[in-house]
Amino acid sequence: MSRPIRVLHIIGGGEIGGAEIHILDLARHFSPQEVELHLCCLFPAPLLQRALKQGVQATAVTMRSKVDIVGFWKVLQLTRQIQPSIVHTHGVRANLVGRLAAKIAGVRCTVTTVHSVLENDYPDKLSRWINYWSEKLTAALTERHIVVANFLKKKLCEQGIAPDKVTVIHNGVDDGKFVDAKRKSDLRAEFGIANDAPLVGMVGRFHPVKGHKYLIEAAKEILKINSNVRFLLVGDGFNREMIETVIREEGLEPFFLLTGFREDIADIYRAIDVLALPSLSEGLSLTLMESMLCECPAVATAVGGNPEIVADEKNGLVIPPGDALALAAALLRLIENREESRRFGEAARKTIEERFTAKRMAERTQNLYRELLLGRLGVSG
Structure with a gap:
């Protein structure tokens, strides 16, 4: 043949x-x-x-x-x-x-x-x-x-x-996409986010299964402790308008930025400090793997293939699905412990390069x- x-x-x-x-x-x-x-x-x-x-x-x-x-x-x-x-x-x-x-x-x-x-x-x-x-x-x-x-x-x-x-x-993951990313400060300047502001990112289509509402609930708890944190939602989908309404009704508009679909996804991963993946279901998340390749540590739910990629306490943190308080606690931990976050990020990159x-x-x-x-x-x- x-x-x-x-x-x-x-x-x-x-x-x-x-x-x-x-x-x-x-x-x-x-x-x-x-x-x-x-x-x-x-x-x-x-x-x-x-x-x-x-x-x-x-x-x-x-x-x-x-x-x-x-x-x-x-x-x-x-x-x-x-x-x-x-x-x-x-x-x-x-x-x-x-x-x-x-x-x-x-x-x-x-x-x-x-x-x-x-x-x-x-x-x-x-x-x-x-x-x-x-x-x-x-x-x-x-x-x-x-x-x-x-x-x-x-x-x-x-x-x-x-x-x-x-x-x-x-x-x-196609690692060729992640070679020429912009500097962190360039993208933050575009979004109007200070370089020293902790930035939590969520990348994915707006669908109930992705768990955006749990990040909003977690954000309310996080902001009680650290009002400097900002949240970046990247993607589009039929559920976006509903999520925007919830953010507005909760008075969280100053803390959330919704970018829509972005081609420069590598730049996004390098601009954020922690990836949030509060999904109720996943296959094997490309978003998770891409962020890890960019040394961005993740807080991911223990659903689908997530535990096949993220080893809890080694290259990221794994939490139960549908638990906004656990999500808030894990995100705060990585925001406030920069050295641990850096170690997880390095281990995450090695995981992807070796296996995915x-x-x-x-x-x-x-x-x-x-x-x-x-x-x-x-x-x-």
Whole structure:
């Protein structure tokens, strides 16, 4: 098999989150001699534009819903046109559409990456039920599930997926993004934040599962003790307006800055003193890994893959989910103990460099592609 493996990745792409960055990092680090990557986005923006800018062969096929027949037909036609050896899907909508299109088009192999726990991504019970059965009914069409953390393999096996059909390939960080960061003072000047003000940052989409409300509750306690602390919220999402309302009603507007989506994420990590990750659920957080690579220590909840990255009291602090007081205490500890914070930051960087790089993630993924096409379907993570 001397020619590169042609792979069609299918994803919603209606936001820039961990799954979207995951694909962009794969595209950047796949060997062109090994993999020819094509991308199909089911929303017209913003992933499509970022992929094209990066040089990825990408197409948008807009689907208004999972049962958009016209949209599905276009995805099927695109699959037939590209003639991939593997269709690789990400997310419930893409899984349903991509698996069916691959089957009808006669694609040799279908792979699905699971980035998070499905039930935690859909707070509405009806949506959760519909998406659960969408996954359940088409799971058999996937030859191999890739999961980005060990705990997700356990979850899938509990749902009836055979262990030898699940491979663990940890998410990885593209360290090339973090070479030319601005000085800390440059970004703080842009935001109007004093260089000596302790700055807590939270980076991620505005979704209830990310736990923004717990940071707001923690901020109220922190500010009683240290009124110089400031809080930076980076990202966008449907829940942003509600969070802004809560901040305003609590009288915390002078202490919070919401930046929206930012491209200069490395500069953000180097400007903040501590990362807060109060999530109620996570897969394997790219935000967490990126901040650690930048020597920014984190306070993270003990959910999902977080404990696979953060070793409590060694390279960061781990707290229970949904506990605003524990979050406040941990953040204050790192704010007030700069030497401990520095030690955690150095250990955090070493953890990422040794175990969680995008290059390693891409190499393991392209090796799995080749193993699957060679028929060694008994290989697991």
